[in-house]
Amino acid sequence: MSRVATGDRNFYDRSYLNAHDRDGGTMAVTGFGVYPNLGVTDAYLAVRRGERVHSVRFSDALGDRGTDLRVGGYRIEVLEPLHRLRVICEHEDLSCDMTWTGAFPAVAEQPHLILTGARPIIEASRFAQVGSWSGTLTVDGADLTLDERVWTGTRDRSWGIRPVGETEPPGRAAAEPAGGFWWLYTPLRFEEFAVVVIVQENPDGYRTLNDAVRVWPDGRVEQLGWPRVRIDYRSGTRVPVGALLSLTTPDGAPLDIELTPGTAIPLHVGCGYGGDPDWQHGQWKGRDWSESRRYDLTDPAVAARIPYGVTDHVARARCGDAVGWGLFEHASIGRHDPSGFADWGSVAP
Numbered sequence: 290m291s292r293v294a295t296g297d298r299n300f301y302d303r304s305y306l307n308a309h310d311r312d313g314g315t316m317a318v319t320g321f322g323v324y325p326n327l328g329v330t331d332a333y334l335a336v337r338r339g340e341r342v343h344s345v346r347f348s349d350a351l352g353d354r355g356t357d358l359r360v361g362g363y364r365i366e367v368l369e370p371l372h373r374l375r376v377i378c379e380h381e382d383l384s385c386d387m388t389w390t391g392a393f394p395a396v397a398e399q400p401h402l403i404l405t406g407a408r409p410i411i412e413a414s415r416f417a418q419v420g421s422w423s424g425t426l427t428v429d430g431a432d433l434t435l436d437e438r439v440w441t442g443t444r445d446r447s448w449g450i451r452p453v454g455e456t457e458p459p460g461r462a463a464a465e466p467a468g469g470f471w472w473l474y475t476p477l478r479f480e481e482f483a484v485v486v487i488v489q490e491n492p493d494g495y496r497t498l499n500d501a502v503r504v505w506p507d508g509r510v511e512q513l514g515w516p517r518v519r520i521d522y523r524s525g526t527r528v529p530v531g532a533l534l535s536l537t538t539p540d541g542a543p544l545d546i547e548l549t550p551g552t553a554i555p556l557h558v559g560c561g562y563g564g565d566p567d568w569q570h571g572q573w574k575g576r577d578w579s580e581s582r583r584y585d586l587t588d589p590a591v592a593a594r595i596p597y598g599v600t601d602h603v604a605r606a607r608c609g610d611a612v613g614w615g616l617f618e619h620a621s622i623g624r625h626d627p628s629g630f631a632d633w634g635s636v637a638p
Contacts, residue, residue: 291325291354298326299410299450301571304358304365306376306444308387308422308435309552309603311614314338315433316552316603317385317426318560319376321358321365323351324571327454331570332363334378334385335559336428337552342584343428344559345380348574361579371395371418374444382581387424387435389444393483394418394508399500401449403489405462413449417485419478419615420444443476443616452563453571468492469623469630472599473518475534475548477606477615481506484546484608486516486534492624501536503544511539520619520628522637527596527621527630545609550602550617557598558584558591564598597622 293300303322309315321332331348347361358365362379374389395418403411422440426433469492477484482503489498501513514537521531532548557564559582567582568574584591604617623633630636 415447474618479613
């Protein structure tokens with residue numbers, strides 16, 4: 290679309306993808322976005338190995354809209370709609386040529402709405418998919434071969450309204466800030482099915498987004514009730530070390546999924562999501578802009594801001610006898626009564 294139905298400056302249209310070698314310690318997160326009302330397009334690729342995150346990002350003026358998903362040295366090619374994509378990043382510090390193949394059909398998620406007073410600050414639609422990767426990822430001059438039998442991941446495509454570009458004046462929110470933000474997103478891939486669970490809650494535990502489905506190879510989608518979520522945190526932190534999702538099948542039978550988080554990338558450290566002081570999606574950086582950054586997650590200056598944003602973890606999952614892999618995306622910031630967190634400084638005992 291060259292012109293969208295709303296004049297809201299925060300309209301966006303974005304693809305997000307992640308790739309990982311299961312429990313091998315390497316994780317990549319990448320994405321491409323357009324912001325028609327800001328006249329900007331951008332993309333990024335971030336890879337974690339050990340305690341370091343390598344990141345490259347590209348930004349440019351948004352020209353005539355078409356089917357060419359490209360900015361700078363980054364592009365996404367749609368090989369087979371809703372099934373196969375090719376992601377190419379060309380940069381001397383970090384590059385890739387990776388092909389995504391969906392393992393199950395993409396699934397539409399429930400609409401996402403967050404209000405500040407009467408104003409929507411997030412009003413978005415999204416579809417998600419789990420799948421596998423093949424190709425090459427080059428980090429520090431070393432080529433990593435992506436074997437689709439090992440490399441898996443998840444992707445989504447979302448569009449609508451969410452804060453993008455330069456930060457707006459805070460106004461009343463500066464004097465009366467929100468009490469907290471609690472979010473859980475877990476798309477998971479098993480051999481015979483996929484599961485996607487999304488939960489968002491207010492500080493008092495009131496659930497503002499609730500979506501849990503199981504997807505079968507033939508496209509059938511079954512709802513899995515009202516998820517009950519238990520997250521175990523490392524003592525003295527809000528770093529998740531385990532979780533239990535208690536779901537319910539349409540016939541009333543319980544369906545429990547145990548999750549073990551692995552290596553992780555904070556999305557506000559190198560990926561441009563909210564709270565990233567170096568670059569955020571939709572910011573005007575000038576024409577044909579690119580940047581390469583490296584982050585040491587043990588650096589006190591970096592480590593101090595990790596708790597105040599959304600973090601994507603590789604997740605190992607068990608559902609009965611079935612073992613799966615996927616994403617454990619989580620944020621717990623400020624007050625959250627069900628977790629026992631009273632304020633911004635509260636941590637697990």
